[in-house]
Amino acid sequence: MQFSTLLLTALASVASAQRTWVVTVAQNGSLTYSPNKITAAPGEFVQFQFLAGNHTVTQSTFDKPCQPVAMHSNATGFHSGFQPVAASASMGMVPTYTIQINNTNPLWLYCAQGRHCENGMVMVINEPATNPNRTLENYKALAAGAQTVLPGNATVGGGTSGTVDTPTGTTPGGDAASSSPAAAGAGMLSAPAIFTLLSAGAAAALFL
Ligand SMILES: *[C@@H]1O[C@H](CO)[C@@H](O)[C@H](O)[C@H]1NC(C)=O
Ligand SMILES: *[C@@H]1O[C@H](CO)[C@@H](O)[C@H](O)[C@H]1NC(C)=O
Ligand SMILES: *[C@@H]1O[C@H](CO)[C@@H](O)[C@H](O)[C@H]1NC(C)=O
Ligand SMILES: *[C@@H]1O[C@H](CO)[C@@H](O)[C@H](O)[C@H]1NC(C)=O
Ligand SMILES: *[C@@H]1O[C@H](CO)[C@@H](O)[C@H](O)[C@H]1NC(C)=O
Ligand SMILES: *[C@@H]1O[C@H](CO)[C@@H](O)[C@H](O)[C@H]1NC(C)=O
Numbered sequence: 001m002q003f004s005t006l007l008l009t010a011l012a013s014v015a016s017a018q019r020t021w022v023v024t025v026a027q028n029g030s031l032t033y034s035p036n037k038i039t040a041a042p043g044e045f046v047q048f049q050f051l052a053g054n055h056t057v058t059q060s061t062f063d064k065p066c067q068p069v070a071m072h073s074n075a076t077g078f079h080s081g082f083q084p085v086a087a088s089a090s091m092g093m094v095p096t097y098t099i100q101i102n103n104t105n106p107l108w109l110y111c112a113q114g115r116h117c118e119n120g121m122v123m124v125i126n127e128p129a130t131n132p133n134r135t136l137e138n139y140k141a142l143a144a145g146a147q148t149v150l151p152g153n154a155t156v157g158g159g160t161s162g163t164v165d166t167p168t169g170t171t172p173g174g175d176a177a178s179s180s181p182a183a184a185g186a187g188m189l190s191a192p193a194i195f196t197l198l199s200a201g202a203a204a205a206l207f208l
Contacts, residue, residue: 078158
């Protein structure tokens with residue numbers, strides 16, 4: 001475990017060069033992503049911190065909200081899977097899911113739990129500037145009349161799951177790279193081999 005701790009520390013310092021945007025999920029138990037509109041540059045990370053309940057962050061197309069993007073396009077997209085907070089909370093940890101932004105294409109996102117998407121639990125990364133109809137407001141309006149489809153396991157992936165002990169939700173959308181090494185480090189844990197070393201217990205020890 002010593003070795004993996006050293007490795008993670010090394011990765012975290014590398015990661016501090018890359019900006020990580022923090023989006024809190026279900027702040028105050030609400031059906032929200034906060035902030036729900038961010039602009040992120042290629043290479044940057046977006047880390048979702050699940051604060052309550054049992055939610056997902058799942059990619060759809062603009063035209064078909066609440067349905068996995070793979071159903072309506074050739075993109076695989078990403079899906080965090082369900083992130084029940086209670087189990088981690090009892091260990092003082094918060095589940096996270098971190099994606100890397102590869103380009104400036106818009107990413108339309110929803111929660112696949114129950115009717116959360118229909119009820120407005122949606123967000124956008126890189127809302128397009130060139131098409132005035134493709135706004136978060138219009139996406140939310142379409143979602144209100146949609147029907148949630150659960151992604152199968154095939155679309156789980158595209159991001160990295162983890163935990164942090166100190167949610168940085170007090171500065172939503174803030175620059176986690178400078179304020180929270182733990183958050184930025186989690187963003188860099190993209191190698192599954194490394195990540196499996198980071199059991200919840202090890203994570204707790206590491207971030208004490
Ligand atoms: C959560 O509660 C705090 C304090 O009342 C408030 O400032 C914040 O806007 C709330 N967040 C959301 C997403 O509603
Ligand atoms: C998606 O795949 C289909 C079938 O392979 C193809 O006809 C279509 O052109 C592709 N669309 C895009 C946007 O690449
Ligand atoms: C989270 O929600 C999913 C989908 O509704 C459900 O299958 C799963 O059992 C829930 N997990 C917990 C711990 O409640
Ligand atoms: C925007 O929506 C309006 C009303 O549905 C439509 O008439 C218009 O063509 C759309 N504009 C674009 C750029 O898609
Ligand atoms: C999910 O993955 C498991 C294990 O790989 C597989 O047995 C199961 O059939 C998959 N379920 C769906 C809905 O694809
Ligand atoms: C960025 O590219 C990586 C590697 O191809 C992929 O795993 C990831 O899902 C992509 N990110 C997004 C947001 O699609």
